[in-house]
Amino acid sequence: MSGEIIRKRIVFHGWVQGVGFRYRAYYAAEGAGATGWVKNNYDGTVIMEIQGTEKQIDKVISDIDRGTFVHIDQMDCTSLPLDPDERSFRIR
Numbered sequence: 001m002s003g004e005i006i007r008k009r010i011v012f013h014g015w016v017q018g019v020g021f022r023y024r025a026y027y028a029a030e031g032a033g034a035t036g037w038v039k040n041n042y043d044g045t046v047i048m049e050i051q052g053t054e055k056q057i058d059k060v061i062s063d064i065d066r067g068t069f070v071h072i073d074q075m076d077c078t079s080l081p082l083d084p085d086e087r088s089f090r091i092r
Helices: 021-032 054-066
Strands: 006-015 035-040 046-052 071-080 089-091
Touching (some): 006 054, 021 089
Parallel strands (some): 035 089
Antiparallel strands (some): 035 046
16 A cells, blocks of 8 residues: 555645745655645745655655755645646646
8 A cells, every 4th residue: 555646735834935945845756756746825835736655745745844944834735636647746
């Protein structure tokens, strides 16, 4: 089961805008082999849809949170259907 591909929508709250969050997410996802996208919301949160194994997704979140300046206070996660046509991770 640990190798099962899943997709999540995650809304990050905290000090997540203006600190390189989206670029860190991009490089972390590329390194982990996950696909999806990330973008800033008008309310100061960052939203990410990410697809990969649970282990890949956990690594991406860990890599983002480990960096300087970023401080994640809360994450709201929702499971989504897979996007079979998605091939990369991008910044929106």
